[in-house]
Amino acid sequence: MLLVKYGLILLIFKLFPLCCNGDRIKHRMYIDINASTSCFRRLNATHQVGCSSKRAGATGVAHFCEVENDLTFILKNGNAGPYIPILPVSLWSKKILQTLEKSSKVSGLLLYMNNETLVSFSHDLQCPNENYGVENTCSKTDDLKWNSGGTGILFENIRFPVFYIDKHDDIKTVRDCFNKFNNYSYDTQRDRSLCSVQLNSFMFGAKNTPTCIRRSNIATNLNPVRVCDPLGDKNVWASLFPLATYDEKTDKIKPILGQKYIVVAARTDTASFFDRTSGADSPITGLVTLLAVAKLLKQMLPKNENYNTNVLFILFNGETFDYIGSQRVLYDMQNGNFPIETQNGTAEIFPVIKPSDISLFIELSQLSRGDGRVFAHLYKVDSKNTNFTERLRTNMAASISLQKSEGTLPPSSVQTFLKKYENLSTIILTNHLRAFSNKFYNSIFDNSTNINYEYLNIGPSSIQQHLSDVANTISKSIFEEITGQTYTAQNQKVSELVDELLHCYLENPNCKIFQAVGKQPQQQQNRPFNLYVGVDGNTNKATTLLGFVLGWFVGDIVGESNENCTNISKNYAFRFYNMSVSMNDLNNTMCFRMVMNFTEAVSPAFIIKDYDWSSNLYSSWSESTWGEINMRLFLKPSTSHESMTMAVGCLSLLFSSILVYFIKSRSHILFTPESIQPSPVDC
Amino acid sequence: MTVVEFLGCMFLAFGPPFFMFILTIAHDPVRIIILIAAAFFWLLSLLISSFWWFIVYPLRNDLVFGVIFSVIFQEFFRGVIYSILRRAQIGLTKLTDDTTTLIENKHILAYVSGLGFGIISGAFSLINVLADSVGPGTMGLKSGTEMFFISSSTITLCFILLHTFWGVIFFDAMDKKNTLVITAVVVSHLLVSCLTLLNRYQVYYYTIVPIAIICALTGLFAFKTAGGSYKGFKSSFVYR
Numbered sequence A: 001m002l003l004v005k006y007g008l009i010l011l012i013f014k015l016f017p018l019c020c021n022g023d024r025i026k027h028r029m030y031i032d033i034n035a036s037t038s039c040f041r042r043l044n045a046t047h048q049v050g051c052s053s054k055r056a057g058a059t060g061v062a063h064f065c066e067v068e069n070d071l072t073f074i075l076k077n078g079n080a081g082p083y084i085p086i087l088p089v090s091l092w093s094k095k096i097l098q099t100l101e102k103s104s105k106v107s108g109l110l111l112y113m114n115n116e117t118l119v120s121f122s123h124d125l126q127c128p129n130e131n132y133g134v135e136n137t138c139s140k141t142d143d144l145k146w147n148s149g150g151t152g153i154l155f156e157n158i159r160f161p162v163f164y165i166d167k168h169d170d171i172k173t174v175r176d177c178f179n180k181f182n183n184y185s186y187d188t189q190r191d192r193s194l195c196s197v198q199l200n201s202f203m204f205g206a207k208n209t210p211t212c213i214r215r216s217n218i219a220t221n222l223n224p225v226r227v228c229d230p231l232g233d234k235n236v237w238a239s240l241f242p243l244a245t246y247d248e249k250t251d252k253i254k255p256i257l258g259q260k261y262i263v264v265a266a267r268t269d270t271a272s273f274f275d276r277t278s279g280a281d282s283p284i285t286g287l288v289t290l291l292a293v294a295k296l297l298k299q300m301l302p303k304n305e306n307y308n309t310n311v312l313f314i315l316f317n318g319e320t321f322d323y324i325g326s327q328r329v330l331y332d333m334q335n336g337n338f339p340i341e342t343q344n345g346t347a348e349i350f351p352v353i354k355p356s357d358i359s360l361f362i363e364l365s366q367l368s369r370g371d372g373r374v375f376a377h378l379y380k381v382d383s384k385n386t387n388f389t390e391r392l393r394t395n396m397a398a399s400i401s402l403q404k405s406e407g408t409l410p411p412s413s414v415q416t417f418l419k420k421y422e423n424l425s426t427i428i429l430t431n432h433l434r435a436f437s438n439k440f441y442n443s444i445f446d447n448s449t450n451i452n453y454e455y456l457n458i459g460p461s462s463i464q465q466h467l468s469d470v471a472n473t474i475s476k477s478i479f480e481e482i483t484g485q486t487y488t489a490q491n492q493k494v495s496e497l498v499d500e501l502l503h504c505y506l507e508n509p510n511c512k513i514f515q516a517v518g519k520q521p522q523q524q525q526n527r528p529f530n531l532y533v534g535v536d537g538n539t540n541k542a543t544t545l546l547g548f549v550l551g552w553f554v555g556d557i558v559g560e561s562n563e564n565c566t567n568i569s570k571n572y573a574f575r576f577y578n579m580s581v582s583m584n585d586l587n588n589t590m591c592f593r594m595v596m597n598f599t600e601a602v603s604p605a606f607i608i609k610d611y612d613w614s615s616n617l618y619s620s621w622s623e624s625t626w627g628e629i630n631m632r633l634f635l636k637p638s639t640s641h642e643s644m645t646m647a648v649g650c651l652s653l654l655f656s657s658i659l660v661y662f663i664k665s666r667s668h669i670l671f672t673p674e675s676i677q678p679s680p681v682d683c
Numbered sequence B: 001m002t003v004v005e006f007l008g009c010m011f012l013a014f015g016p017p018f019f020m021f022i023l024t025i026a027h028d029p030v031r032i033i034i035l036i037a038a039a040f041f042w043l044l045s046l047l048i049s050s051f052w053w054f055i056v057y058p059l060r061n062d063l064v065f066g067v068i069f070s071v072i073f074q075e076f077f078r079g080v081i082y083s084i085l086r087r088a089q090i091g092l093t094k095l096t097d098d099t100t101t102l103i104e105n106k107h108i109l110a111y112v113s114g115l116g117f118g119i120i121s122g123a124f125s126l127i128n129v130l131a132d133s134v135g136p137g138t139m140g141l142k143s144g145t146e147m148f149f150i151s152s153s154t155i156t157l158c159f160i161l162l163h164t165f166w167g168v169i170f171f172d173a174m175d176k177k178n179t180l181v182i183t184a185v186v187v188s189h190l191l192v193s194c195l196t197l198l199n200r201y202q203v204y205y206y207t208i209v210p211i212a213i214i215c216a217l218t219g220l221f222a223f224k225t226a227g228g229s230y231k232g233f234k235s236s237f238v239y240r
Helices: A002-018 A025-029 A068-077 A094-102 A168-181 A186-191 A209-217 A280-300 A324-334 A383-395 A414-420 A463-483 A495-506 A512-517 A541-554 A563-567 A639-665 B003-025 B029-055 B063-095 B099-104 B107-133 B148-176 B179-201 B204-225 B230-238
Strands: A031-033 A036-038 A058-064 A083-088 A109-112 A162-165 A194-200 A228-230 A232-239 A244-247 A252-255 A260-267 A309-316 A358-364 A373-378 A401-406 A426-430 A556-560 A575-582 A585-594 A596-602 A622-624 A630-636
Touching (some): A031 A168, A036 A630, A058 A068, A058 A630, A083 A168, A083 A194, A109 A168, A162 A168, A168 A194, A168 A630, A186 A639, A232 A324, A232 A541, A260 A280, A260 A463, A280 A309, A280 A358, A280 A495, A280 A541, A309 A463, A309 A541, A324 A414, A324 A596, A358 A414, A373 A383, A383 A401, A383 A463, A414 A426, A463 A495, A495 A512, A512 A541, A512 A585, A541 A575, A541 A585, A541 A596, A556 A563, B003 B029, B003 B148, B029 B107, B063 B107, B063 B148, B063 B179, B148 B179, B148 B204, B179 B204
Parallel strands (some): A083 A109, A109 A162, A260 A309, A260 A358, A373 A401
Antiparallel strands (some): A036 A162, A058 A194, A194 A630, A228 A622, A232 A309, A244 A252, A373 A426, A556 A585
């Protein structure tokens, strides 16, 4: 009996998934567009920027535009509003935004990808991060606007949601729907059902960061709701030579004190108006050059032969949003917590590195080839950076001309340091003298086309060759700076490495280098990594891999690859990983020892107790949380149809009430009961 | 927003049964109990139908098969509730304050149980549809027309009324052992249910019109069965 019972239950459960795929009416009414990304809300100490829909989502009649006139037409003649215009992303400009903001007929905006060649497309400010850098390094009036094409839309508070679709199928679906229902006789649009769009991206955070942090901390029930998170990720640092000596006999770690450091820095993050980034020129060119420099220097200087200068590679994260990463590194340095957290600033494992220990700060900014010139920006000219610039000039490949620019300071991590330590010797290497040569700064169009990158196509004037030349120049100059000797050996060939790194970041994250450091081939998405800084507590996979790649380049092979490599050592001065020997020999792994680590890249504003938000000392950006972001198409019923339904319903209600009341009150006349004998009742 | 559409459809389908319930049922606890009991028996028929549909695996995608057997099960359970009510009638009269009417007019029990059948079947066929009509959209994007919701509501209303009428006719025929009328009830139920199968071709006018006509004819027949006549109808206007 029991067997039969369980047999039946089993049968039902087995059969259940085969049938009953609850096909609701809803599924026939809506088309979900899954591959859409949305603009979301960020907050700083005083403002909210970005977009949010209403809690139930924004709905509007779709209007597909090819050119700007289509938009003007519907804003003027549309009578079935509110509308959600569907614009090609190339039209997205400040002017369009103002038009849409002013119009009462617009409840949302949908942008779609088109392959138009654009002159400029950048939504960052004309003076990026102006308020948190050194004063008077950017002015809006004369020609010293760094991002001259910047619209600043990224930092606008937009009253309606904005979505972006880039899949051809999705764009076609939307266009077909519009053509079928909406795209004829606009005068009678009111009287018929129309293809409409619902954009749902309600943001929980509002007003500004202090407010939303306070709201997040109110415990009204057992399940507190976070309405915003600080922006943040991790910085990556690595040193060329070990920072500590390790005595195997006594098992003691002794920090190497009293050294000077040459800092080679770059930023690792970008941003865009949507939750999707490209970032080829900024930050990938600088980042890849830094990695190539690390690789070259390790080959040139495999061991520290009593040099009193070390090289520190630092990759700052969150620089797009008021220099989050560099501010935190500087804050940690000032408090004796760099490179690792210490008790009262005493060195135990690593030396405590202070800003005064930095002898030279070299930042690699946007370095795409452009017209083949590289500019060295020296803000405060002193002997150190002048000498180094001379070294660069001598070592530079013939195809590249190096130009010195004194007194200029482009937006860079250096600004954070110069703001506090104005005598720091700094050099910023970049491809522009005044305004950025990159017209797509912090936008989705800063892609491989923007830097003329083609995988496996390393010509003499290719970006790969250019970056590897620049990397060679820098590393030779640093070699000379450290050793005091001239580097005489041949140039190392790193263009293939650069090629592969660019491929990793711009095209395919399943590339050879990421596989080499990632212990085993990883299942990753095919879309390139998103280099937006993200929120604190949620480390971007790209950052972790970046740390491993940097560590791989500066690391030493210490033995066979096995479990003992990562497990046994309790030596905290190093990190140990099993990694492939080279990117062309992935299966041959060895045990690597490296001095590389991550530090928090969260603005000090969020860790200082009772921080005064109005002081504007540190970046205060946070990102609102949201429930869900989705988009769907549907058919909006016409008003006349709705009224008709309502009228029929009300008539039914009215007539039935009268009729039922009539029959009820007249029932003794209407119905003559048949006389039946009452059944004998038991009393 | 189509909350308007939702309300319109709800009023259309559930307005008449609502007034029937308020004005003729709600005042008497026994009638409410019978209504709920009838609804319960309709649910049992639904359960059996779905089991049957589930077991006969190969015919699962044939809607006709499900519809025909569902009708047979519904009519079977109408028979079940008839026999139960007739047995329980004596006991019920003890409970009610309204003894005389319940005893004098046996059609009341039939009407109440028929309405119970109708309301629950209407609820089950329309509530899923109504729930989806609230959203911002309406039918017609991928398939279907925008008349879908109002047509569904109309058909549901017809079914609720039909169930009530069938209840009255069926109980009376059972009392009189009139096999012909019983067969007529089952056949008309089958006919109307099969007519709804045409809805998949979106020819709503061709289904609604015949169903409404059948509904009206069945209503007249039920009126006559319950003791109504043209004379009584006429005099009801004159009275007072």
